[in-house]
Each structure stands twice: as structure tokens, then as C-alpha cells.
Amino acid sequence: MYPVPPTFNKMDSGASVVDRKGTVMLKFMPSIGPRKYDSERKQLFALSANEVGCLVSLGSDESCEFFHDPSLKSSLEGQVKKTLAITPLTDGSGYMFHLSVMNSQLKTNERVSIPVTKAEFAVIRSAFTFALPHLLGWDRMILPQFEGSSSPA
Amino acid sequence: MYPVPPTFNKMDSGASVVDRKGTVMLKFMPSIGPRKYDSERKQLFALSANEVGCLVSLGSDESCEFFHDPSLKSSLEGQVKKTLAITPLTDGSGYMFHLSVMNSQLKTNERVSIPVTKAEFAVIRSAFTFALPHLLGWDRMILPQFEGSSSPA
Amino acid sequence: MYPVPPTFNKMDSGASVVDRKGTVMLKFMPSIGPRKYDSERKQLFALSANEVGCLVSLGSDESCEFFHDPSLKSSLEGQVKKTLAITPLTDGSGYMFHLSVMNSQLKTNERVSIPVTKAEFAVIRSAFTFALPHLLGWDRMILPQFEGSSSPA
Amino acid sequence: MYPVPPTFNKMDSGASVVDRKGTVMLKFMPSIGPRKYDSERKQLFALSANEVGCLVSLGSDESCEFFHDPSLKSSLEGQVKKTLAITPLTDGSGYMFHLSVMNSQLKTNERVSIPVTKAEFAVIRSAFTFALPHLLGWDRMILPQFEGSSSPA
Numbered sequence: 001m002y003p004v005p006p007t008f009n010k011m012d013s014g015a016s017v018v019d020r021k022g023t024v025m026l027k028f029m030p031s032i033g034p035r036k037y038d039s040e041r042k043q044l045f046a047l048s049a050n051e052v053g054c055l056v057s058l059g060s061d062e063s064c065e066f067f068h069d070p071s072l073k074s075s076l077e078g079q080v081k082k083t084l085a086i087t088p089l090t091d092g093s094g095y096m097f098h099l100s101v102m103n104s105q106l107k108t109n110e111r112v113s114i115p116v117t118k119a120e121f122a123v124i125r126s127a128f129t130f131a132l133p134h135l136l137g138w139d140r141m142i143l144p145q146f147e148g149s150s151s152p153a
Numbered sequence: 154m155y156p157v158p159p160t161f162n163k164m165d166s167g168a169s170v171v172d173r174k175g176t177v178m179l180k181f182m183p184s185i186g187p188r189k190y191d192s193e194r195k196q197l198f199a200l201s202a203n204e205v206g207c208l209v210s211l212g213s214d215e216s217c218e219f220f221h222d223p224s225l226k227s228s229l230e231g232q233v234k235k236t237l238a239i240t241p242l243t244d245g246s247g248y249m250f251h252l253s254v255m256n257s258q259l260k261t262n263e264r265v266s267i268p269v270t271k272a273e274f275a276v277i278r279s280a281f282t283f284a285l286p287h288l289l290g291w292d293r294m295i296l297p298q299f300e301g302s303s304s305p306a
Numbered sequence: 307m308y309p310v311p312p313t314f315n316k317m318d319s320g321a322s323v324v325d326r327k328g329t330v331m332l333k334f335m336p337s338i339g340p341r342k343y344d345s346e347r348k349q350l351f352a353l354s355a356n357e358v359g360c361l362v363s364l365g366s367d368e369s370c371e372f373f374h375d376p377s378l379k380s381s382l383e384g385q386v387k388k389t390l391a392i393t394p395l396t397d398g399s400g401y402m403f404h405l406s407v408m409n410s411q412l413k414t415n416e417r418v419s420i421p422v423t424k425a426e427f428a429v430i431r432s433a434f435t436f437a438l439p440h441l442l443g444w445d446r447m448i449l450p451q452f453e454g455s456s457s458p459a
Numbered sequence: 460m461y462p463v464p465p466t467f468n469k470m471d472s473g474a475s476v477v478d479r480k481g482t483v484m485l486k487f488m489p490s491i492g493p494r495k496y497d498s499e500r501k502q503l504f505a506l507s508a509n510e511v512g513c514l515v516s517l518g519s520d521e522s523c524e525f526f527h528d529p530s531l532k533s534s535l536e537g538q539v540k541k542t543l544a545i546t547p548l549t550d551g552s553g554y555m556f557h558l559s560v561m562n563s564q565l566k567t568n569e570r571v572s573i574p575v576t577k578a579e580f581a582v583i584r585s586a587f588t589f590a591l592p593h594l595l596g597w598d599r600m601i602l603p604q605f606e607g608s609s610s611p612a
Contacts, residue, residue: 050425057428064425119203119217122210123285130286132429133436272513272523276591279515283592356578363581370578438582439589 022135024052024128026084028099028112043101043110045084049135052128055086058095063087079105094118175288177205177281179237181252181265196254196263198237202288205281208239211248216240232258247271328441330358330434332390334405334418349407349416351390355441358434361392364401369393385411400424481594483511483587485543487558487571502560502569504543508594511587514545517554522546538564553577 023046029037068082085098094117176199182190221235238251247270329352335343374388400423482505488496527541553576
């Protein structure tokens with residue numbers, strides 16, 4: 001009954017190679033007790049810059065949904081379908097994050113739902129807004145002076 | 154009658170160890186005259202990232218309240234109860250910050266109330282929004298180039 | 307029928323010389339197939355700080371329009387007229403970017419129109435807001451400590 | 460008839476000494492022709508952090524007014540009175556900045572009025588929001604790693 005709060009890791013694989021943009025990695029773990037989570041059943045969901053932008057601009061009564069295939073363009077394409085849906089709570093106190101991971105070969109369908117309060121969403125929005133220009137590599141492009149400072153004689 | 158404006162210190166103990174998030178420390182001092190404050194009776198209140206997020210997203214007619222026990226999970230748990238309440242001023246010109254520190258052993262109850270204008274709250278919101286990604290350690294994670302610049306050969 | 311998403315480059319020629327402000331360069335390429343663009347017919351449009359500010363503050367039902375002459379104050383003044391118009395989509399799902407480049411000597415008029423979703427515009431707004439103080443050179447002025455770090459003994 | 464656009468300089472005297480906060484300096488020059496300004500009659504107005512916060516949070520139909528005495532707490536106190544008033548344009552297209560500098564000894568009263576478009580105000584708001592945490596010195600407090608990077612062995 002108690003929620004699994006999302007914990008955040010961030011991949012920045014695109015920072016120095018601009019045509020591969022960075023992502024924000026969301027980690028979801030099922031709750032197995034008060035403040036205990038089942039890390040073996042954790043699920044990852046890598047938000048793209050546009051998906052981060054969607055969350056950042058989400059109105060208080062709006063929802064959004066993202067579909068990912070972790071094996072896109074490989075022989076396993078279509079085997080796993082990840083869906084992340086964010087819907088507003090009916091009492092206006094925040095959002096519900098629904099993650100669904102369907103594996104058609106293993107015939108499994110993991111689901112995790114996490115309520116996120118307005119305050120938690122403000123933290124997420126602030127962190128995401130901070131991250132966006134970095135995901136695009138703009139911090140590198142506009143601050144060339146940092147390049148110099150990293151190679152003292 | 155004149156308010157004690159909050160002065161800000163910041164603990165950043167979580168910056169390099171991500172699982173201990175940073176906080177924003179609020180310092181409250183009772184006024185003992187025009188622009189003079191009683192520093193011996195100062196009270197501290199360490200806002201967590203989520204509490205900072207709550208303040209940042211506070212609507213102009215919304216209020217919020219935080220409860221802290223500085224001795225949580227120690228033998229002194231429950232002895233001191235700190236409450237910080239932020240409520241909108243009725244004329245819409247800002248907020249009132251109410252801090253209450255109850256010590257059940259000393260049987261004391263210190264109270265400080267500080268009006269904060271809309272302009273001051275804009276400064277607070279701007280500084281808090283700036284601080285949030287740093288409290289989570291995202292600046293470290295997304296800017297690995299700084300790591301390099303701090304250890305020249 | 308599929309849009310040509312704008313890709314972004316940034317000129318920061320004004321960063322160290324404050325009276326020549328930076329710009330944000332928009333690159334438009336006609337689509338010649340799914341995810342293939344005609345880079346030989348690409349068009350550039352350099353947004354000034356005020357134009358970036360206009361986009362950042364654009365309401366969801368507002369539009370704006372910019373006129374550029376790349377040869378301003380040269381003998382070729384008036385030969386090429388670039389117009390960038392941003393108009394809201396009627397269903398409120400985002401904006402349409404219309405670029406028109408008229409060359410009176412070659413008697414050509416290239417046009418590119420790109421729909422930009424609300425999420426994509428949030429990415430643009432976030433990146434532009436991040437960039438604005440840097441376009442003005444404020445990062446240099448307010449962070450003199452970086453100067454020091456770039457010249458270790 | 461044409462406006463004198465404000466140009467911005469920034470004093471950062473408070474960056475390393477936190478109890479003297481930084482300011483944002485506004486420079487006003489009367490127009491003496493198209494894009495020509497009378498630099499000998501320029502007027503400066505140093506906005507405090509709270510005044511910057513007031514501008515940043517200014518609603519589109521709100522106004523604000525600041526009073527400065529550059530000789531406060533000196534023998535010349537009261538001789539010069541500077542007033543900066545920002546009022547919304549009636550057509551909602553931006554704001555008017557009115558600066559008045561009264562010198563009771565010289566019996567002069569210089570006045571400059573500058574219309575600022577919504578786009579220009581967005582640039583100002585973005586730059587001011589960027590500057591605010593720096594004016595308070597929070598960048599120093601929350602980024603101690605920069606200290607280290609400035610003193611390589």
C-alpha cells in the first residue's frame with residue numbers, strides 16, 4: 001500500500017557527443033515493506049529530452065504517456081514493451097506514475113504505481129529543468145572556458 | 154513588532170554522497186530592536202529537498218506545514234518538536250513564516266513569526282530553485298568534466 | 307508530410323566581448339524522407355537575445371514574427387529577406403515554425419514549416435532560458451572565480 | 460521619442476563576502492538621436508536582491524517603485540533622491556521604466572523614461588533570475604568543488 005518513491009540516476013552519455021542526447025534514468029522498485037524495496041525486481045525507464053520536456057510542462061490536470069522498446073532495431077524488437085503513464089491525482093494533490101513492463105516471451109507483466117506529491121513533483125520539475133540544457137549538451141557549447149580550465153599545464 | 158528576516162545558511166553535506174541529500178538551513182532570530190537580533194536565542198530549521206520543493210511550488214493562496222524532530226531515532230526522540238508553518242497573508246502581499254519549537258523536557262515553547270513580502274519570497278523561490286538540483290547532487294552527476302578540472306596532474 | 311525538427315547550434319561569439327551579444331542559431335532542413343534531411347538546402351536563422359526572450363515568454367495562444375536581413379549594412383542589403391514566424395497550432399498542441407527566405411536577385415523563395423509539440427517547445431524554452439544569461443555574458447561577469455581557475459600557475 | 464534601452468552592468472562586490480549582497484546595476488542614458496546616447500548624463504541605479512526579486516515576480520498588470528539615497532548614512536544624506544518606478548503599459552505590451560533623480564542642492568531633477576517590451580522584460584527576468592542566487596553568494600556556498608579547482612598543486 002505504501003508507495004515506492006522513485007530514485008533517480010542519470011546517464012549523461014550524450015554530454016560530449018551531441019548527437020546522442022543524454023537521458024534521465026528513472027528507477028522503479030516494488031515496495032516490500034516500510035522503506036524497503038525489492039532491488040532485484042527494479043525497472044529502469046530512460047526519459048529522453050523531449051519526454052523530460054513533456055513532464056516539465058505538464059499542467060496540473062494533464063497526463064502523458066511514453067512507450068519504450070529497449071530492444072528497438074535489434075532482433076529482439078517488440079519482445080519487451082515499457083509504458084510509463086503519468087496521470088493527475090483526482091484530488092489535485094499530485095500525480096500517479098504508472099510503469100508497466102510487458103515481456104511477450106516470458107509472458108510477464110510487471111506493474112508499479114507510485115503516487116508523487118505536488119512537492120515531490122516540484123523537486124522533479126526543478127531537477128529536470130536544470131538537467132535539460134545539459135542533456136542537449138548546451139552547457140558544453142556555451143561555456144567553452146570550462147574546456148580550458150580542465151587542462152592546466 | 155518588526156520582523157526577524159530569515160538569514161540563510163546552507164548545508165551541502167549530501168553533495169558528494171548522494172544518498173544523504175543536502176538541506177537548506179533556515180536561521181530564525183528574535184528581534185530585540187530595529188535591525189538587532191538575539192543570536193543566542195536563534196533557532197535552526199533544516200529544510201529537506203521535498204520541503205524546499207513544497208515552498209517553491211506554493212501557490213499564492215496556499216499554505217504548508219513541516220514537522221521536525223531533531224533527535225529522531227535517538228534516545229531523545231520526541232523531546233523537541235519543531236514546526237514550521239507558512240501561511241499566505243490575507244492581503245495577498247506575501248506569507249507569514251511561523252516557527253514553533255516545543256521542548257517537553259524544558260517545558261519551553263519558543264515562537265517566532267516573520268512576515269515575508271512577495272519580493273522576498275521571489276528571492277527565496279529563486280534561490281531555492283537554484284539550490285534544488287545541487288541538494289540532489291545532480292550538478293555532480295551531470296557535469297563530470299568538473300571532476301577532471303579539480304585534479305590536474 | 308513529416309516535419310523537419312529543428313536542430314540547434316549555438317554561436318557564442320559575444321561571450322567574451324559583451325557588446326556583441328551571443329545568438330541562438332536555428333538550422334532548418336527540408337525533409338526528403340523519413341528522418342532524412344536535405345542538408346544542402348539548409349537555412350540558418352540566428353536569434354538575438356531579445357528574440358530568444360520573445361520565444362521564452364510566448365503565451366500558448368500567442369504568435370511572434372522576426373525579420374532578418376543577413377546583409378544588413380552591406381552593399382547586398384535588401385537582397386535576402388528571412389522571416390521566421392511562430393504561430394500556435396489551433397488545437398493547442400504546440401506551435402508551427404514557418405521560415406521563409408526570399409532572395410530577390412535569384413528570385414527564389416524557400417519555405418520550411420515545422421510543427422513543434424508542447425513537449426518540444428518546453429525543451430526549447432528550457433534551453434533558451436538557460437542560454438539567455440550566457441548570451442548577455444552575465445556568466446562571465448558574475449563568476450569571476452572561473453577566470454582564476456583557468457590560469458593555474 | 461525613441462527609447463533609451465537600459466544597458467546592464469553588474470557589481471558583484473558581495474560574492475565573496477556574503478553579508479554584503481551583490482546588486483544589479485542599471486545604467487540609464489538619455490537618447491540624443493537614433494541609437495546615440497548621452498553618456499555624460501548617464502544615471503546609475505543599483506538594484507538590491509529584494510528589488511531584483513520584486514521585478515522577477517512582477518505580474519503583467521502590477522507596478523513597483525524603489526527609492527534610493529546614494530548618500531545614506533553620510534553627511535550628504537537626503538541631498539539626492541533616486542526613484543525607479545516600473546509600471547505596466549496600458550496595452551499590455553510591456554512596462555515603462557521611469558527613473559527620477561532629484562538633487563536638492565543643485566536643484567535639478569533628471570528624468571528618463573524607457574519603454575521595455577514583453578520580450579525585453581523576458582530577457583531581464585531571465586538574467587535577473589539567473590543572477591539572484593549569485594547575488595546572495597549561494598553559488599559559492601553550494602559549489603565548494605570550484606574552490607578546489609582553482610588551486611591545483
